[in-house]
Amino acid sequence: MAKLIKNQQILDDTWQVLTPEDGADAATVAVPAGQWIVPLAVWQAQPALAARGDVAPLLEGADDPADLADQLGTLSLVAVNFPRFADGRGYSIATLLRSRYGYTGELRAIGDVLRDQFNYFTRCGFDALQPPVDKYTDAQLGAALASLKDFTDPYQASATFRDPLFRRHARHAA
Amino acid sequence: MYRYDDYDQQLVDERVAQFTDQTRRYFAGELTEEEFLPLRLQNGIYIQRHAPMLRLAIPYGNLRADQVRMYGHIARTYDRGYGHFTTRHNMQFNWCELEKMPEILAKLATVQLHAIQTSGNCIRNTSTDPFAGVAEDERIDPRPWCELIRQWSTFHPEFAYLPRKFKIAVNGAEEDRAVIRCHDIGLELIKNDAGETGFRIFVGGGLGRTPIIGEEIASFVPWQHLLTYCESILRVYNRFGRRDNKFKARIKIIVKSLGIDEFRRRVEADWAHFKDGPSTLTQQELDRVAACFVDPDYKTLPKTDAGYVQAQADSKPFAAWVKRNVRGHKRPGYASVVLSLKKTGVPPGDVTDAQLDLIADLADRYSFGEVRITHEQNVVLADVEQSALFALWEQARAGGLATPNIGLLTDMICCPGGDFCSLANAKSIPIAEAVQRRFDDLDYLHDIGELELNISGCMNACGHHHVGHIGILGVDKNGEEWYQITIGGRQGNLTHLGKVIGPSFAAADVPDVIETLVNTYVAHRHEGERFIDTVHRIGADPFKQAVYGDKTPAQRKVANG
Incomplete structure (x- = not known):
């Protein structure tokens, strides 16, 4: 079963990611019973999915989070895919969802989600991190939790630090 | 600091x-x-x-x-x-x-040094004028702003995996000594009509494979909004910059493909939501940082030190060094010194452990314990009393740091090239040395006057060859190293990209070609005219004619025309 890091804990996860076949029509792709993360195109083409409560949209790097802006108040999960860990578009998508569009539900990073990016993921607003299945042993995943805390007091404002360092603390000239 | x-x-x-x-x-x-x-x-x-x-x-x-x-x-x-x-x-x-x-x-x-974000597809070290704070033509000291940018860009969680590297430069003086229009973001510190500080912002400049001069995206951004505006630029770049081709991934490519107007529209649409947000700079934070960059404890000195003047009269070598390596200072009786790392036979920019110790000692002894590094790969002692210059010069000379060639042909910018760098197509250090040896006669060198010669070992252009008065670019042709020559490039307020003069040359021919270019300049120059000004006045043709004559490319050993 897939593992999920949420609230600094390792949980078993029951959501599955739906990957339609190439060329499939987003409007007719079947979304079976159970908890499914589906491509934004499927989510948009099948408005009935929103009412199910157990289906969530997946944003790719090229997707525009503005497309979800009207629905964010009712969504409990949005996923963002990182096809390669070096593709950083998802950090800006997360920032926009949290800071510009005010999304407060679960924001999950999936795909090539590695521990050395955990700190940056969470600061941009991801509260759920899902590394690839079998990427880490249980022991490695436990050790990886330490990476969430790589930097205690970062300079920047972000989703988890509403204010930059200079507004969080009284800094005195040394 | x-x-x-x-x-x-x-x-x-x-x-x-x-x-x-x-x-x-x-x-x-x-x-x-x-x-x-x-x-x-x-x-x-x-x-x-x-x-x-x-x-x-x-x-x-x-x-x-x-x-x-x-x-x-x-x-x-x-x-x-x-x-x-x-x-x-x-x-x-x-x-x-x-x-x-x-x-x-x-x-x-332990001494606050690090290697953070000096490589990779992230925001790199911010660069600026090496004479910041002491230059006579400075409008606004760029250093506090550079420090604010340093903090903002260090471990920025959103921008650590950009499409490509990202470089920011800041200028606060009349003359741009930071090449800001060849950076991904170039920031020019200015005051508006109301006397308020802000930034004229350029975006999408860069050298490398596709050299482009940056375009103005904003004519005046008030200083409080510097970081949010830069964040919006970075966010648009991070989302829409190309990731499919490393060679088209710099911000300059998307600025060109969208056009500056559409790029600006996207940035300002994003900025509308983040402007005035928590990242807006505060007067308190600016004051805290700026307090680190106040003037050191200068003495009140006469404008000109009599002993210093006498020493120049007594010693021709000292006077030659003063002429090239000493600059004016905003405070009477002080000067800024450039220690040359361009001694013939030493790779440009290289420095030994003993020289590093000496530089530190000279800084402690004569310049309030601080040094600056220039993008021309030299070392600046910014705050030296005129009366100390002779003693400083003697010690620097003993340590091989007093070559009197700043701004002259042998003060060349040069990347490590094929001797060290795995990206390089060709060596650059031996070319630099061969040219330095050709022009080793100091009287000749001084007669030629100001001439910036920049060498890059590949098109990534770490040696800034595009903006050299003469640029040399190493190219690979069927596994052999060849060198392409450009003339007419320059940095500063009139930043300009040089033009290739023709087919490339074998390494052994490069000193001859440079000498021919210099001789052509000497033959055509007006009284007091610099090489670059002659090139722009008479055009490249007389130089091409002198180098290639009537020979067709096939008659010379050429490659990569």
Whole structure:
């Protein structure tokens, strides 16, 4: 079963990611019973999915989070895919969802989600991190939790630090 | 200089701990090469021809004497006794072992030095005018702004995996000495009609494979909004910049493809939501940082020191050095000194451990314990009393740091090239040396006057060849090293990209070609006219004619026309 890091804990996860076949029509792709993360195109083409409560949209790097802006108040999960860990578009998508569009539900990073990016993921607003299945042993995943805390007091404002360092603390000239 | 508080120090220490564990996991097989690559790059470590190279950040070029001594220690202990100053305020060591890097970084952190974001697809070290704070033509001191940008860009969580590297430069003087229009973001500090400080912002400049002069995206952004505006630029770039082709991934490509107007529209649409947000700078924070850059404890001195004037009359070599290597200063009786790292026979920018110690000593003795590094790969002592210049010169000369050639042909900018760099198509250091030997006669050199010669070993253009009055670019032709020559480039307010004069040359021909170009200039120049001005007045044709004559390319040994 897939593992999920949420609230600094390792949980078993029951959501599955739906990957339609190439060329499939987003409007007719079947979304079976159970908890499914589906491509934004499927989510948009099948408005009935929103009412199910157990289906969530997946944003790719090229997707525009503005497309979800009207629905964010009712969504409990949005996923963002990182096809390669070096593709950083998802950090800006997360920032926009949290800071510009005010999304407060679960924001999950999936795909090539590695521990050395955990700190940056969470600061941009991801509260759920899902590394690839079998990427880490249980022991490695436990050790990886330490990476969430790589930097205690970062300079920047972000989703988890509403204010930059200079507004969080009284800094005195040394 | 900026002084770290506990928060700054904690971040650097936490970085060392993070990378120490990453290196451990790499050697334990828990991190693949591919996964480790951006981690080591963002800690300044390249795997080069001979050994890993460590590139250390010199934030906006400023160093304390004790930090320079630490470089000397690293050079002695972990390297082969020397280091290399780059064209972007960095120090590079070429022979350190990967296993030792965490230990080296931990030592550096004890004196607030680091290698953070000196490579990789992230926001790099900010660069500026080496004469910041002392230049006579300065409008606004850029250093506090550089420090604010340093903090904002360090471990920025949103912008660590950009499509490509990202470089910011700041200028606050009448003359741009930071090449701001050849940076991804160029910031010009200005005041508006109401006397308020702000930034004229250029975007999408860069050299490299596709040299482009940056375009103006904003004519005046009030200083409070500097960081949010830059964030919006970065966000648009991060989302829409190309990731399918490394050679088209810099911001300049998307600015060109969208056009500056559409790019600006996207940036300002994003900025509308973040402007006035928490990242808006406060007067309190500006004041805190700016307090680190107040003038040192200058003495009240006569405008001209009589002993200094006499020493120039008495010693021709000293006078020659003063003419080239000493600059005016905003305070009476003070001067700024450029220590040349362009001695013939020494790779440009290279410095030994003993020289590093000497630079630190000279800084402590004569310049309030601070030094600056220029993008021309020299060292500046910014605040020297005129009365101390002779003594300083004698000591610098004994240490091989007083070649009187600043701004002259032999003061060339030169990348490490094929001797060290695995990206290079051709060697650049031997070319620099061959040209320096050809022009080693000081009287001749001074007669030629100001001439900036820049050499890059490949089109990535670390040697800024496009903006050299004469540029030399190493190219590969069927496994052989050839050199393409440009003329007419320049940096500064009139930044201009040079034009290729024709087919390229074999290494052995390069000194002849340079000499022919120089002779052509000498034959055509008006009284007091610099090489670059002659080129722009008469055009490239007389130079091409002199170099190639009537020979067709096929009659010369040429390649890569």
